[in-house]
Amino acid sequence: MSVKNPTSYQSQNKTISIGSFTFESGDQLPNVELAYERFGPPGAPTILICHALTGNQYAVGSEEQPGWWAGLIGRGLPIDTSQFQVITFNVLGGCHGSTGPASLDPQTGEPYRLSFPPVTVRDIVHSQRKALRELGINRLHAVAGGSLGGMQAYEWGLLYPTFMKQLFILAATPYLSDYGIAFNHIGARAIKDDPSFNHGNYPSNQHLKGFEIARMAGMITYRSQTLFQKRFDRNQKEDASYDIQSYLDYQGDKIKDRFDANSYLYLLEAMNHHDIGRGRGGWKQASQHYEAEVYTLSFEHDLLYPFDFIKSFSDHVPGSEHFHSDTDYGHDGFLVEFNGWASWIGNKIN
Known part of the structure; x- marks a missing residue:
């Protein structure tokens, strides 16, 4: 061509x-x-x-x-x-x-x-x-x-x-699948049940701890157990926390800077249906x-x-x-x- x-x-x-x-x-x-x-x-x-x-x-x-x-x-x-x-x-x-x-x-x-x-x-x-x-x-x-x-x-x-x-x-x-809907439901509930969500009238994403949890749950489904094991291998930090925990915390915090929680909920529903x-x-x-x-x-x-x-x-x-x-x-x-x-x-x- x-x-x-x-x-x-x-x-x-x-x-x-x-x-x-x-x-x-x-x-x-x-x-x-x-x-x-x-x-x-x-x-x-x-x-x-x-x-x-x-x-x-x-x-x-x-x-x-x-x-x-x-x-x-x-x-x-x-x-x-x-x-x-x-x-x-x-x-x-x-x-x-x-x-x-x-x-x-x-x-x-x-x-x-x-x-x-x-x-x-x-x-x-x-x-x-x-x-x-x-x-x-x-x-x-x-x-x-x-x-x-x-x-x-x-x-x-x-x-x-x-x-x-x-x-x-x-x-x-x-x-x-029902499996996919199930994980979407966990994420949606985490956002909606956060008191700061306030029926969608939150002042900013930064107040939404539930949004962080929703993203963490999603990240677990996006990657495989094999990859997590190879990448993190139960490595620990000085405070005894695990690298995988820090990784999920980072991903949960980062989503709040680049995506709107209400949009996230709407698109989860689009995927469900x-x-x-x-x-x-x-x-x-x-x-x-x-x-x-x-x-x-x-x-x-x-x-x-x-x-x-x-x-x-x-x-x-x-x-x-x-x-x-x-x-x-x-x-x-x-x-x-x-x-x-x-x-x-x-x-x-x-």
């Missing part, structure tokens, strides 16, 4: 208005905005990248601050930005520039907080489709994402089946309606999105291909160790 003026790049970090938006719930907001990152040669085929729960639109990032998929996307990398342009939206309900619970309600002048409409994965996809239309993008080469991003990829292929050529679904299953079979006769029947090429990836030790379910979905989709990455990272494998799986994606993009 060749692109005219392959060295002519555009790198944009902007916000676009998609106007009035109606949610699956029937709720409507008058002016919804989505923040996005766009990188690559103007006029090149477009790949939409979808982010995970606490991710953002900065998939590529910059040299000073590389994005969360900087090991996958770039010049000469598997998603080659000398041949493709990529765009990533901060999801509807997010907190990095897109309209969400922390946004100001124009009717009250106060943040929406818990008055924000419930968000589904299908709402997220519909909002992105409207944003792409506003940007003049009427066709995608591919949609790719992991975890919550993978859920979006599933829905893109069913809501807009002819809009893209390829789908790359990483570390996500056709619906969230993710089910491609909802209203479509079940996931097996829904899997027969993909028209794009479907590529799925699973990761060893992924507690939340296991190999067997992802592979079963792939087996039900005509012409689908599956790759399993042998990693100690578990679910977080889709964010690291790119040398173990990224070349497979690069070889499939065509």
Whole structure:
């Protein structure tokens, strides 16, 4: 594939208005905005990248601050930005520039907080489709994402089946299991039961110890026992605490600086209700309606999105291909160790 003026790049970090938006719930907001990152040669085929729960639109990032998929996307990398342009939206309900619970309600002048409409994965996809239309993008080469991003990829292929050529679904299953919902429930309860949460009216994240606990619980599911053992090996500090405890404390504290707790709750609920079979006769029947090429990836030790379910979905989709990455990272494998799986994606993009 060749692109005219392959060295002519555009790198944009902007916000676009998609106007009035109606949610699956029937709720409507008058002016919804989505923040996005766009990188690559103007006029090149477009790949939409979808982010995970606490991710953002900065998939590529910059040299000073590389994005969360900087090991996958770039010049000469598997998603080659000398041949493709990529765009990533901060999801509807997010907190990095897109309209969400922390946004100001124009009717009250106060943040929406818990008055924000419930968000589904299908709402997220519909909002992105409207944003792409506003940007003049009427066709995608591919949609790719992991975890919550993978859920979006599933829905893109069913809501807009002819809009893209390829789908790359990483570390996500056709619906969230009871096991996944259980861990999400622990995190949500930790946040909501914190007295400082005050029904979503907390002064700032820094007051929310429950948010820290929610993040700690999540981190345990994102990584594997094997990785924790290799990395920490019961190492202790002078105060007799363990390195693993300090690591979890650090992760819990860090989330408060970069994410809004109400957004976290809304997106947990979106993940809980993710089910491609909802209203479509079940996931097996829904899997027969993909028209794009479907590529799925699973990761060893992924507690939340296991190999067997992802592979079963792939087996039900005509012409689908599956790759399993042998990693100690578990679910977080889709964010690291790119040398173990990224070349497979690069070889499939065509």
